Amino acid sequence: MQQLLDEILDEVRPLIGQGKVASYIPALAGVPANQLGIAVYSNEGQLYCAGDGRTPFSIQSISKVFSLVQAIQHSGEDIWQRLGHEPSGQPFNSLVQLEFERGVPRNPFINAGALVICDINQSRFAAPALSMRDFARRLSGNHYLVADEVVARSEYQHRARNAAAAYLMQSFGNFHNDVEAVLRSYFHHCALRMNCVDLALAFSFLANDGVSPHSGETVLSARQTKQVNALMATSGLYDEAGNFAYRVGLPGKSGVGGGIVAVVPGRFTVCVWSPELNESGNSVAGMAALEKLSERIDWSIF
Amino acid sequence: MQQLLDEILDEVRPLIGQGKVASYIPALAGVPANQLGIAVYSNEGQLYCAGDGRTPFSIQSISKVFSLVQAIQHSGEDIWQRLGHEPSGQPFNSLVQLEFERGVPRNPFINAGALVICDINQSRFAAPALSMRDFARRLSGNHYLVADEVVARSEYQHRARNAAAAYLMQSFGNFHNDVEAVLRSYFHHCALRMNCVDLALAFSFLANDGVSPHSGETVLSARQTKQVNALMATSGLYDEAGNFAYRVGLPGKSGVGGGIVAVVPGRFTVCVWSPELNESGNSVAGMAALEKLSERIDWSIF
């Protein structure tokens, strides 16, 4: 496995230069483009890591899985009264669909849906940002995880589109807490810094019927675990979920920091990272690495 | 297994009466509502059948898988220059998305995408409707399959919305053959009559890496097979694909005749049928039966 990971990174490294590092906030635009890392964690506890797999990066939308899992833990099926679980067929930050569907977001992985999940968590937790950070620390076993305050502040300053979505949902009665407060929590989640190893460990309960292989903690029931994986499979890669299923064939979740986590149910968790993105906001080299990995060792669930 | 199927049908039978038989053409509206059947076919060749599993019905949109597989067989990856492989996030017959995306349908399972696939096949086959029928006969091993001419004609008379989609694509240059001719082929495909056993056998190559377990024919490569399953998983159930993944967790394809086929990769193919539909156009009892089956014997791919 270790050799395979090294090989694959060598094969996809030439793709660096074909994408664009996220630039909507200065703090992200400054990330050096030529980084590439990967980590694979097996349900038996073996960990493989290659390239820049131990360099922390901004997890961005990958945080939406942590928030969702927290919401499922305390509210279960009730959350689906506030949002759907269908793929969106629209760019991740479009308001058009949200208006037509009267403020009910399509799924928890588009921004509007993640904001509703944060709104649900805001009603539950005294300090949602800290609560989520501690959850990520426990899941990854890394107790030094912190959010990048500069990134969080910068995202807040560029909050216009997310604020528009939140206010639109509020106008339909589907947002219960103060918009500004929820946005601050949301951007803190996004600004959490983790590396590939952290993320592979943190997501490993999703490959193991809800039980974390390294800590033994039962995070979700087996059925809930399958449901989260199903959501990632149909909606986890912005408007490229279909392409990811077609090319890679695994449940996964990406972020504009360049990370992609994927789950091989019953076997492995993998996280790949490279900051340059394609037009859909997914890591160019990351997508290619996962496709190659899936082909070589037949990881597709299909 | 036989006992399990009988039990499940008994459990979901009370749902009959909660849905509505498709009524957009008289020939379908007349189908008796209280029918319910299931068939399961294993990769080892065991066949289980319960209820009305041997009563033929109109396969409707399930035919879109046959057309797609034919197109992949002769044109491979080239077909993706004419349509996408992303979930649509819109009702299956919406023109809005098609206009915004300039005549390129989102995927082969919405009507517009299936029409493009038929247009591709129309350019290839002298008699596309017969060609597809023969393909279904071979895949199912049932050489008596025929289309219901009354249904095909009636669908053609009510072709307005599909005609609108085809002409819209033609206006964007994404339709090459005569619209009326392709519509006739398309409605013949939809009007094919098959029963649950036929469909379980016909789809079994998708559970077996592309090789039909009963005939030994290699229909698709292993990789192409995974891709078709991925497409069904993200887009196979109209605008309920996310819900099907969430509740059942299998690649599947439904039709407004009330049939749903699902694939358990490496193990089984299953077809369930009951004519009453929910608001998304999927069989009410069929969805419930597959959900129970998936829960009981842990079939979810996630």
Place this chain on the structure above:
Amino acid sequence: MQQLLDEILDEVRPLIGQGKVASYIPALAGVPANQLGIAVYSNEGQLYCAGDGRTPFSIQSISKVFSLVQAIQHSGEDIWQRLGHEPSGQPFNSLVQLEFERGVPRNPFINAGALVICDINQSRFAAPALSMRDFARRLSGNHYLVADEVVARSEYQHRARNAAAAYLMQSFGNFHNDVEAVLRSYFHHCALRMNCVDLALAFSFLANDGVSPHSGETVLSARQTKQVNALMATSGLYDEAGNFAYRVGLPGKSGVGGGIVAVVPGRFTVCVWSPELNESGNSVAGMAALEKLSERIDWSIF
């Protein structure tokens, strides 16, 4: 007036070269671009003509006024059960709005609305194309008007988008006659050839409370006349109606043949023609000429 018209043509002639002649069908694309004509007809019967004001051209969408007036003559207010009288806020051939508003077009001057008007007329007249041609002959006093059969046929061959709109309306139950037959009538209307003088005379009843100043025929009641003018003022120039009101301040109707007719209620009718169009499909030099005319002699109704 004659001198003013000559001056204005001289002033706007340099704009020729800044637009584009309609090119969606070859028969229109071949029209020489450097033509420019104008005609003004007063309610007292004075006629002024300058430039190429006697060269016939394809009236295209200007025909929509003739069809509408015919429909009002035989069906009055009933027509508004089939379409609206609000501006559309969308390009003239968009299907998006039509689908959202369930097959009821916004107004009689977008293509979908004109098709519904043709459908209404098709139910009334044995030979709608001839009936409309004769109507235009009578209104203009020119008994030699004919449609250009080459243009009509060519438009029919490129009917895809209009066919899509008609079939979409049929799918909502808002189209009663055979789509192909109505499209043939529609394209015959569009292909009628008239010159600026013909059109100024033909529209003059709209400046004169419904009575044609030259023939004495009462075409519409005074109230109906105001209503048609109101419709032209809010919807007559594709998605540039607001700009036309802002710059020119008159009810008007344009066509992609490069003609624009405008009405000064109680006083004049004017028609200007130059084939090059702006991005909204309106004559570049024609718009400019009307703006100058409106400024110089204070014709704005506002």
Place this chain on the structure above:
Amino acid sequence: MQQLLDEILDEVRPLIGQGKVASYIPALAGVPANQLGIAVYSNEGQLYCAGDGRTPFSIQSISKVFSLVQAIQHSGEDIWQRLGHEPSGQPFNSLVQLEFERGVPRNPFINAGALVICDINQSRFAAPALSMRDFARRLSGNHYLVADEVVARSEYQHRARNAAAAYLMQSFGNFHNDVEAVLRSYFHHCALRMNCVDLALAFSFLANDGVSPHSGETVLSARQTKQVNALMATSGLYDEAGNFAYRVGLPGKSGVGGGIVAVVPGRFTVCVWSPELNESGNSVAGMAALEKLSERIDWSIF
């Protein structure tokens, strides 16, 4: 004239009960429904008033004309770099169109456009709300006009949809000042209380080539005046501008407080008020009264 106004009020009074008083904020919902007033002011200085024509009401969207005129006064044609002058074809508070057109509102009378105008004025005036109030005082000759602070505060509390629009425009770079500050100004404008006489006098410059007949002040140039009237004619009555042109035939502007002002260029200004609204947000009795008035004394500009 006085007698005519009395008659018309008697004729339309039975319509009271058929509409609904605006209820999106409690302060408006409490307005007694059975009020009905009218005022007509001639360019020669005659004032006619009937019914509750001297009872003040919340002018709401009628204030958009005052803001627009202020913006034209200090920025002229430059404002059209920030918004359009086309009718919108969408409900007045829809975000769909705003997103498609990348944050550039269609016209100054939909909410998004009025917010951009307020943003322009916010950059210019130290205290925009006071500045606009003083402008309305001067135009109406009533120096006791004030905004209803309870209404302004209540609207601010229910700002969600307008906030969504403002943030969406900010995300496209088309909003320069603090969103919350501009919203406060905007709601203060809307909460201004005026009666029919105030509004007839305040708008009278629009009937008189830009010069206020009672104060002699030149508010706009003659050409700018025509342009404002053109904007009201194509976009002044929410998504019923076409219907108002069709039925009444005058430039006008309505508000959800139940007021409608209309301009008869060169002759009169009229304001009618009755709180019950139709589905488009326009006064039911007010529309009917203006239609009757327009029919009886032939005021239509068409």
